[in-house]
Amino acid sequence: MKKEAKKTLIKLVVAVPLMFAFGFALVPLYDVFCEVTGINGKVFQSEYSEELVTDDGRTIAIQFISTNNENMPWTFKPSEQVMKIETGKYHGVTFYVKNTTDKKMTAQAVPSVAPSNAAAHLKKLECFCFEQQELMPGEEALLPVKLLVSNELPSNIKNIILSYTIFDITDYDDEVLAHNQMAME
Amino acid sequence: MSAVIENHHDDHDHGPAKGITRWLYTTNHKDIGTLYLWFSFAMFLIGGAMAMIIRAELFQPGMQIVEPEFYNQMITLHGLIMIFGGVMPAFVGLANWLVPMMIGAPDMALPRMNNLSFWILPFAFFILLSSLFMEGGAPNFGWTFYAPLSTTYAPPSVTFFIFSVHIMGASSIMGAINVVVTIMNMRAPGVTLMKMPLFVWSWLITAYLLIAVMPVLAGAVTMMLMDIHFGTSFFNAAGGGDPVLFQHIFWFFGHPEVYIMILPAFGIVSHIIETFSRKQLFGYSSMVWAMLSIAILSFVVWAHHMFTVGLPLAAEIFFMWATMLIAVPTGVKVFNWVATMFRGSLTFETPMLFAVAFVVLFTIGGLSGLMLAIVPADFQYHDTYFVVAHFHYVLVPGAIFSIMAAVYYWIPKWSGNMYDERLGKLHFWLSFIGVNVTFFPQHFIGLAGMPRRYPDYALIFADWNMVSSIGAFLFGFSQLLFLFIVIKTVMGGKKATDQVWEGAKGLEWTVASPAPYHTFSTPPKVD
Ligand code: HEM
């Protein structure tokens, strides 16, 4: 085989694992992209920020939705369906959960925000979705969220929906989960 | 690196080995081309039989013939087999036969890898098909295998599916590497890049697309494998993953993949139209540039398959315009084909009939694609039979007609015999009518709201579904005629001349018919 042909061959053979790796690189790229743009409704934990707090906010409605993932038997619902809130102020809300089974179970809630361009303006100081919930049989709890909607929220948005889906993760491998959890935050 | 050492044939007139070992051990590009083509024909018939089952079930509303679970398996296997077993190997087979002869090379650059890339394919499809007999049945999540359907909710056979996709991918990648190395390094002196026949150009571009996206597909199925067996959560929301991510990765492969299935067709049709118009092809260099721009654009349009997953507005608009932009180079190509025919001395032998039908019907598929590219319209059309009509128009009278045209056009060179023109024309007309009767009504039922991938439907869709099924049976059974014609031609018939077609140009027509086992052992003179 000619020398040039070998060169072409080597380049192509190297390109294959690179593209394979690129496929995997799409995973973190996707997360970074979602975090930077705030799309996909992913909301990450944020620090308390004095700058975001103002007195000349406007009133918007925030609606809470709870969904049980398939096979998740717990009772899970927001304490209030809709709240009127002021932008530029911290508000606390709660969700009620109860383990309705006779087994000890672990759950993970996954949040989502609609419309998606509101997600970047929703800051969560505290959220039960940042950790896992472990409940004994029959145990119930009020899960807190502390949030602020920044005054920079586009003025055409008058309604925000914050939804949570709760998953049963009792049988998941803890180590793998912890790792994924870190990747998520 | 033993696989890359070139075969040296000192004895020029030695022919193929005898018996089965000829096919098992062959490193001859013509033999391997033949193997690929027959393999793809077999897959075409198996995938076609599955389509017949699907259309039989949809002949009437209600559940008649199969269980819903089995219906889903048929939908999935039909798609996978037609794409990875039918269309792609057929094009690789054509590349094997034609690329070396068209550029004046004695063989492919990597003959042993060529043998390997073919012979792993039957295993891949054996594994895929055997999943039909496994517990829980064959894959049932559609050819797009969206997670979590294909992970959390998949039948156990999904692991075998993943393995077979890996093998198919390895085969395609090896085939593509072989094509690139051959084209870049083995052209006869005088065959410059901008003098290469368009089929060679189309395959060079296709091969690069394959090398770029098949590894990404391999990555996607590997992630599935890890989610299923090793507790990772790439696509599992509970563990911090995201099912939408799967769709991004899949379509990053998937959209270039649809161009992998159409670019070689563009090459074939250009040759055939040129020959039967007895004129020079209109706009050679614009054809090359159009294919290059289509290939590049195909990497930035993937999310048009995901308009309804909840993309932000900016992304919807970007992907909408990028998709529509592809219509520009595509339009250039259609224009050039029509301009080539304009004022040509046209004759309509079977290959030309298929090629002209390609131009017309592929354009219909392109236009329905443009409709789907309009975001607000796609919100209505997505996952309806309108999408099914769209991609069948670009794939059946598009990719598959081009393959049939190629077989009729080059089989005299391959076998030394002319096919039976009367039967060829009959096959064309039956296929042409069949394809349109099958797929045109699917536009109507799609626009009226019939969702895809269900074994049953509302009564209002009944009439057009029956029409569509009748067309499908007509099309399906006409392909047995095609099988008969091909076998008859290989067995005997009127002897073909070396040039075969009056207007045919290109190096492959300068060698004897049938093409000798070894051609261009000394490079031809090209000016
Ligand atoms: C002008 C060119 C084209 C445009 C604008 C276009 C546009 C689109 C759009 C927007 C969709 C998504 C529809 C939906 O799911 O709601 C789609 C689906 C599809 N297209 Fe095209 N397309 C074009 C050409 C092609 C070609 C050349 C092929 C293949 C040879 C092709 C094969 C497919 C397939 C297989 C699907 C469906 C995939 C699935 O969901 O199973 N398209 N096309």
Ligand SMILES: [Cu+2]
């Ligand atoms: Cu596409």
